[in-house]
Amino acid sequence: MVSQQFRKQLKWQKGFDWSGSADYQSQNPNRKRGSNTMISKKTSIIVLCLLLGWTGYASATDFDSVAGEVSRLHDQALSDQKQQDIDIDKERKQLLDKIEKLQRTVAKQEESLNAEKAEVASLAEERDRLQSEIGSRLATKEELDNIFLDHIRNFLSLVEKSPQASQKDQLLGTLKSYLEGERIFSLEDLKSLIGMYFDDIKSGAENVRYTAKILDRRGEEQEADIISLGHIEALFTADKDNGFLLSSPGSGRLIMSADPGFFTSREIAAFFNGDKTTAPLDISGGVAINQLSRKETVKDRLKSGGVLVIPILLVGLIAIIIVLERVTFLSRVRSNTDALMTEVTHLVSEGNYKKALETTRPHRNRPTGKVLMVGLVHKGETPEVIEIAMSEALLSQMPRLERFLVTLKVLAAVAPLLGLLGTVTGMINTFQVITIHGTGDPRLMAGGISEAMVTTQVGLAVAIPIMMAASFLGTRVKNLARDMEEKGIALMGALLKHKCER
Structure with a gap:
């Protein structure tokens, strides 16, 4: 249960x-x-x-x-x-x-x-846009600042080089203050700079005459009468010394330039005296005036060419001697052969050979007279004999006439070759200097370059006149040879004509 x-x-x-x-x-x-x-x-x-x-x-x-x-x-x-x-x-x-x-x-x-x-x-997009705009404006501002500083530097350089620099201490101080340290430039600074530009342009169009102390060529102070022609140049006259003035870049003081030469100095004196309304100008900004202190004599120029200038000059000297000798000789042997030939031809046509031979005897040392004498000596021979005799006489005179002409042509060829050798030597020296010292200082290379250029210049300067002289003398010899040939043919014609008439 x-x-x-x-x-x-x-x-x-x-x-x-x-x-x-x-x-x-x-x-x-x-x-x-x-x-x-x-x-x-x-x-x-x-x-x-x-x-x-x-x-x-x-x-x-x-x-x-x-x-x-x-x-x-x-x-x-x-x-x-x-x-x-x-x-x-x-x-x-x-x-x-x-x-x-x-x-x-x-x-x-x-x-x-x-x-x-x-x-x-x-907001991020707006931030990026604003950052980009700020960067662009900063770059623009930096570029404008650089442009502003460049203008100030250029303006300062022009004022320092101007003959009026000694009278513009305030302007120089203002411009230099712009370049000191970090500075934020404003629109007022730009307006101030533009105003200084216009003031300087206005003063640059004025001719001012005043008396001030300058530094002479020995570096001593001297009082002088000065005329400032704007920013172009300044002229002075002091103690019968006239010339140009240069502005010292460091101190701004006026310094005498090198002696400008007799004619330029006379023009400056006439301008100060009021006899002339024009004055010599240096529109290069002082470069041409500075060159006055760097004038080179012929000796200095030749010395800068190095040792190879010596054989080139010897070539030129030998050529000069040869040319003078040849010109003298050719001038002496050249005579009025036309009158002589007319007289000899007349005597030959009359049969007076003895008188014709006596007429040519005084010219026996001249090429044409020698050829005529040989023709008259062989007057009784056949035409072929006469022609051969005169040709032989003509050829015997040619070595006298052409003497040293080949030597001149050789010298004319040797001179530029020596100059070329100097050019190669100078360039080799220049490259050696570059290998040792680099290209930082151009003055170190100036010696080799000067040697290279001067030897070529001297070689050509010697060779060109030698070639012209050789051509001139060769033409004179050709003219004499043609004259001998012409007179020989004329004599031969006169002899044959007289024989035919007999």
Whole structure:
């Protein structure tokens, strides 16, 4: 009976769902599984305790009373469970409302966050744009500052080189103050600079005459009468000394330039005296005046060419001697052969050969006279013999006439070759200097370059006149040879004509 009732009790317990009230869970699908699990575990523990207690005391207690107790406890548990379900539903509703409220809040916060993100992105874009604009303006400002400083430096350089620099201490001080340290230039500085420009332009168009102390060529102070021709130049006259004035870059004081020469000095004196309304100008900004102190004599120029200038000059000297000798000789042997030939022809036509021979005798040392004498000596011979004799006489005179002409041509070729040799030597020296000292100081290379250029210049200067002289002398020799030939043929014709007439 006990086992039968226990089976009924187990059957009833099967309908209870030990897993936590499956029927109730199926009827309330939205209920949280965590709460059902807690209640099912609690109910299962109670039932198990009762079962264990019941099995322990089954022999002493009536099963029906136990079953009633269990039923009561079951009902109590179901009542508690229903109450808990009500509380849970209420709490769940509250939580759902809270969740919904939180979701609305989250949605609003997300919307606000998205708006703020968009605003941040817009602000970032604005920041980048402003940074780019600031960078561009800073670069423009830096460029404008550099341009401003360049103008100040150029202006300062012009003022320092101006003959009026000694009278513009305030302007020089203002310009130098702009270049000292870091300075932020303003629009007022630009206006001030423009004003200084216009003032300087105005003063540059004025000719001012005044008396001041200058430094002479020995570095001593001397009072002089000065005329400032704008920014172009300044002229002075002092103690019968006239010339140009230069501005010292360091102190701004006026210094006498090198002696400009007799004619220029006389023009400056006439300008001071009012005899002339024009004055010599140096429009190069002082470069031409500075060159006055760097005048090179012929000796200095030749010395800069090195040792190879000496053989070139010797070639020129030898050529001069040869040319003078040849010109003298050719002038001496050339005579008025037309008059001589007319007289000889007239005497031959009369048959007076002895008189004709005596007429040519004084000209025997001249080429044409020698040829005529040979023709008259062979007057009785056949025409062929006469022609051969005169040709031989003509050829015998040619070495005298052409003497040293080949030497002149050789010298004309040697002179430029020596100049070329000097050019190569000078360039070799220049490259050696570059190898040792580099190209930092051009003055170190000036010696080799000067040697290279001067030797070529001297070589050409010697060779060109020699070639012209050789050509001139060669032409003179050709003219003499043609004259001898012409007069020989004329004499031969006169001899043959006289023979035919006899």
